[in-house]
Amino acid sequence: MxxxxxxxxxxxxxxxxxxxxxxxxxxxxxxxxxxxxxxxxxxxxxxxxxxxxxxxxxxxxxxxxxxxxxxxxxxxxxxxxxxxxxxxxxxxxxxxxxxxxxxxxxxxxxxxxxTGLEEEDVAAFERVLARLEQNIQLNRSDHGA
Structure with a gap:
C-alpha cells in the first residue's frame, strides 16, 4: 500500500x-x-x-x-x-x-x-479524477453537506 x-x-x-x-x-x-x-x-x-x-x-x-x-x-x-x-x-x-x-x-x-504518457494513460487518469470527484459529491450528499 x-x-x-x-x-x-x-x-x-x-x-x-x-x-x-x-x-x-x-x-x-x-x-x-x-x-x-x-x-x-x-x-x-x-x-x-x-x-x-x-x-x-x-x-x-x-x-x-x-x-x-x-x-x-x-x-x-x-x-x-x-x-x-x-x-x-x-x-x-x-x-x-x-x-x-x-x-x-x-x-x-x-x-x-x-510526457511519457500514452493516450490511454491520460484517458484512465481522467476517469480516475472524475470518479474521485463523484466520490466526494456522493460523500457530501450522504452527509448533508
Whole structure:
C-alpha cells in the first residue's frame, strides 16, 4: 500500500499548481488572469455573473481581479445596453496579446505534463479524477453537506 490517495493527490496538486503559477507568471500572467481571459475569449463577451460562475468563484473575488485587469489595460467593462445593471467584460488589444502568450504557456505546460504518457494513460487518469470527484459529491450528499 502506498498511503492515503488523498494526501498524495493533494501534495501533487500543490507542486503542479505552484509550477504552473510560476510558468504563467514568467509570461506576465497568473491563474486568475488566465481563467478570466480564457472565459471572456471563449464567449466573445460575457457579463461578470457568467464569468464568475464559469470560473467557480464569488462575484466579489472576480470584481477584485477585474479591477486589477482593467487597471492593467487587459479588459474593459461596460454596461449592457439591454440591462444597465449588468457589466459586460471585453478584452482589450493588450488582453488579446496576453491571452495568446498565456495560451502558449498552457499548451507547453500540457505537453510537459503528458510526457511519457500514452493516450490511454491520460484517458484512465481522467476517469480516475472524475470518479474521485463523484466520490466526494456522493460523500457530501450522504452527509448533508
Amino acid at each position: 502506498t498511503g492515503p490517495i488523498g494526501l498524495r493527490l493533494t501534495n501533487t496538486a500543490r507542486v503542479l499548481s505552484r509550477a504552473f503559477d510560476d510558468a504563467l507568471a514568467e509570461a506576465g500572467g497568473s491563474l486568475p488572469i488566465w481563467q478570466v481571459l480564457l472565459t471572456v475569449k471563449s464567449r466573445t463577451q460575457g457579463n461578470q455573473r457568467q464569468i464568475a460562475a464559469s470560473i467557480g468563484i464569488q462575484g466579489a473575488t472576480l470584481t477584485h481581479h477585474l479591477n486589477a485587469m482593467e487597471r492593467s489595460g487587459l479588459v474593459v467593462r461596460r454596461r449592457d445596453p439591454e440591462n444597465r445593471r449588468v457589466h459586460v467584460v471585453e478584452l482589450t488589444e493588450e488582453g488579446e496579446r496576453l491571452f495568446h502568450r498565456l495560451r502558449e504557456v498552457v499548451v507547453d505546460w500540457d505537453r510537459r505534463l503528458r
